[in-house]
Amino acid sequence: MKKLLSVLVVLLAGCVSSETQLAADGNWHQIGYQxxxxxxxxxxxxxxxxxxxxxxxxxxxxxxxGILEYCNPNVAYQIGLNGQEYMxxxxxxxxxxxxxxxxxxxWRDYNQ
Known part of the structure; x- marks a missing residue:
């Protein structure tokens, strides 16, 4: 389940318009969400x-x-395991x- 949820988040993030196009359309909400x-x-x-x-x-x-979605502790392990730095x-x-x-x-498992 954790793996599936993180894969869906990555896929959804990849399927959206470019930030340049979003800015041209005035869609600042979506830029922030991404x-x-x-x-x-x-x-x-x-x-x-x-x-x-x-x-x-x-x-x-x-x-x-977007932060509320990202900050789900149930997918945090997978984020680290994928090598994504945490800011x-x-x-x-x-x-x-x-x-x-x-x-x-x-992150530890990723680096081993």
Whole structure:
């Protein structure tokens, strides 16, 4: 189940439009969601503005939704096992410590 869920997250993240196209369409929510679901750190307004006329509020909302999906402790082991670095984006959440512990377990196995 854990493996299936992480595979689905990766596939869904890969099936979306490019951020350049999303910015041109004004879909800042989706850009934020993609960053969050991939576990990237949140972008600043300045960084978003390089893509176009940024809407920080929409980006932030999408980012939070993506982070909540990414920070599932039930898939954290698989994220680490796949060799994906963890940027600390879950630390502020209630399940953040469990996520980090599971990710570290997968990261150790990846590096062995």
């Amino acid at each position: 960053d969050g679901v991939k576990g990237h750190t949140e972008r600043s307004y300045r960084a978003l503005s390089k893509l176009g006329a940024a809407n920080q509020a929409e980006y932030d909302q999408g980012y939070e939704e 600390g984006v879950c630390d502020h959440l209630k399940s953040g410590q469990k996520f980090r512990m599971e990710w570290q377990r997968g």
